[in-house]
Amino acid sequence: MAERMLKFVGTSQAMPDKRPAAERRRDFDEIYSNYAREKAAEQAARCSQCGVPFCQIHCPLQNNIPDWLKLTAEGRLEEAYELSSATNNFPEICGRICPQDRLCEGNCVIEKGFDAVTIGSVEKFITDTAWSQGWVKPIRPRRERPESVGIIGAGPAGLAAAEQLRRKGYQVAVYDRYDRVGGLMIYGIPNFKLEKDIVQRREKLLRDSKVAFHLGCEIGRDVSMEELRQRHGAVLIATGVYKARDIQAPGVGLPGIAAALDYLTAANRSGLGDAVPGIESGALYAEGKNVVVVGGGDTAMDCVRTAVRQGAKSVKCLYRRDRANMPGSQREVKHAEEEGVEFVWLSAPQAFLGKDHVSHVRTVRIHLGMPDASGRQTPQEIPNSHVNIEADLVLKALGFDPENLPEALATPDLGVTSWGTLDIDWRSMMTSVDGVFAAGDIVRGASLVVWAVRDGRDAAERIHSYLTTKALNAQRIAAE
Template identity: 75%
Template sequence: MVEKLLRFVSVAKEMPAKRPADGRRQDFDEIYAQYAADRAQQQASRCSQCGIPYCQIHCPLQNNIPDWLKLTAEGRLEEAYEVSSATNTFPEICGRICPQDRLCEGNCVIEKGFESVTIGSVEKYITDTAFERGWVQPGLPRRELAQSVGIVGAGPGGLAAADILRRRGYQVHVYDRYDRAGGLLVYGIPGFKLEKHIVTRRYDLLVAAGVKFHLGVEIGRDLCMSDLRQRHDAILIATGVYKARDMQMPGVGLPSVVPALDYLTASNRKGFGDAVPEFDNGSLDAAGRHVVVIGGGDTAMDCVRTAVRQGAKSVKCLYRRDRRNMPGSQREVNHAEEEGVEFVWQAAPDAFTGASAVKGVRAHRIHLGMADSTGRQTPQPIEGSSFTLKADLVIKALGFDPEDMPAMFDTSDLAVTRWGTVKVDHRSMMTSLDGVFAAGDIVRGASLVVWAIRDGRDAADQMHSYLQAKASQALARAS
């Protein structure tokens, strides 16, 4: 069916319909509509089926993107779903929140002359259609195994590992200190990027498959790591990194200078209908306020766009580099600008002004100097360039670091790196504790959801090998 492919020369790139900015500012619904079937098929047909699929090479999951684009173009959607889900536990989530402009789509070979294939939107369409048509079923194992696995953390890495291990027949128990499964998918990412029912239906599938969830259980407080190791034959630490990076400057302790995750969690909890005192008393609500967000990553973009929807008087993003050098998705920056966010490029804060509460952000202009060892230009302050931005809510979106895991778990022999991440043997993904593995951000540092999924799947494979060897040894001893 060659006539259904390589149509990038005759078919223009077309994203799904995007809601007008004025309308989407009023709610937390996703901003893109679903592709109509004929449009999804047409856009998939633009794939060049190149000999070296750079889209696949630059996907952390090594998704077979050309294959499921070809199947979609040919109208073979159920097969496309099977291929897509073979390498990705949550394709409908990655289709929504992956920074495709930096990964698959940004490396599409037709990008330079014809604009990239809309890989993320087609991926989302395939799996949403699969759910609608009943093709997505719980991953029930063919046979049950007696061995038990404990997973600490119900974020994307932990859930990906839980899915793989349960399909192989293990008795899987997931522990999380929060009251809902999903981690940052639920409490960190706003609904306009990922509506929460998308995560909930995956949770429901895992429960239906037999995964046991222990929510509201914190290891080190409610259960000791030693208890967990006695309960289970193997453990996976997939907690992510939640400790907000801070800054040291005058006024940083003023009321209404808040960490990004506190702000986003409060907003997402309100979306669930929870009682959130810090939101209800106005502390974490941007309504009617002048908001300044400090940072240039995807978390900062989530904060500015949330503030817009909460009815802020003004929203500014202060970032020390320029647009080209910011770590966040350029697509997200464009969405934010359409929604009325003002970006203050090449500027860094010096102090937060105010007496009993923050009233402004004093900052200075930045010149980008010579490139450092990473290839990025080094920010240098411009003398005499000080200015002040009006602000009565400042959100610090500076990234995340790991918590003190040995202290949290009361396990002093759990080795960590000089950055505080859990130290593992990268071939086996095992920590310094026998039978205890680790994956995701707690190993690699704050990163993308798609990398957490990849790490969770890889950890599941290594845990399977470990458990099979352990079972063989037990059998040999018994005989």
């Protein structure tokens, strides 16, 4: 091992080739190329194989990162893929969209002074190679179980749970109100971060594994929750959170002001070949416009970088804190700056100006005061510091809240927290309704895809325990 690993002293960090900003501004293709096999092995060999791998500890999935880095360095890619996919249902997706600078790579012990191992890029390379070599196979359970599980939501949590349950032999049906599988992975994340065929091949794999999908099916409207409970031995709610947070400011209802997800969904649907009224009318299209995005998370970064590619006249990101306190990936901020996005730090919208359409955002400068209960400095407005920023299209990217699910699902017995998320027993992951479980953003609030995958996997285990216990109790009662 010593001969192949510990190369970080003599080998510098090298990401896969990144296309020049001037070139990538013109299309929605992914910005990084793939590693060559030799380069992936070289970068994997930089791993120090530390005894307490902080990269693994800080990964929500507890991925066996040092182990598959070692296998990659040794050229044992099929084994590396098997190890990587043992803990992660979508390694090639996480390798593309996870904020590695905040998770695994940000906690790499060699980062200080030597730059982190490029974990995400190697993870992507391993699984893309596995797909191209035909190593990724449909699931064939050792034995089929009679029990079935209904999953509401075809996003990352629902799909991860579906795969894990199918591996155990359960009959799995996934219900989603949208017309495609993938949730935010298909409609919320732009192609330059995650090309849609990457998601669609996962869908095909699950279909080939005999997972049934019922698309365009809204629970509470097309099928009742009670009917779903009668069809299935257990039900998992993994709907995610889609309700956009709004801005309380004068003029917020003016035409030309839109929610970030509406804008991103329109762009992604257009890229998939759909006819989108908001694109055709220009209402949700940035070409030739002065675009202002309000917010500082990864959704805001997706918006500004999409607007650049649509040919916006100018793109500004308005954020009330400074760069160091930005919740989005610093890597994404750097990409956006390279592509021509202007960041207006320590600035917040106070009003939206215009008669029949937004024309300016009235902003106020912000000073960061003392930390609040969460430890973050409190934004405070600086008097008489107003600046008007020209805007033809304003996108609100302030995060997401859950819908009123007891009402939407016509299931008033579903318990919710003060945050509006579903209230579950964290040991069993069951809601207040027997046999109905919940996982992902609808439980923890808007979060990362990798956390949704983790929750989906955990929920699958709890559902398995519930159904096997139920079957054993039925056998015992029958025997008596």
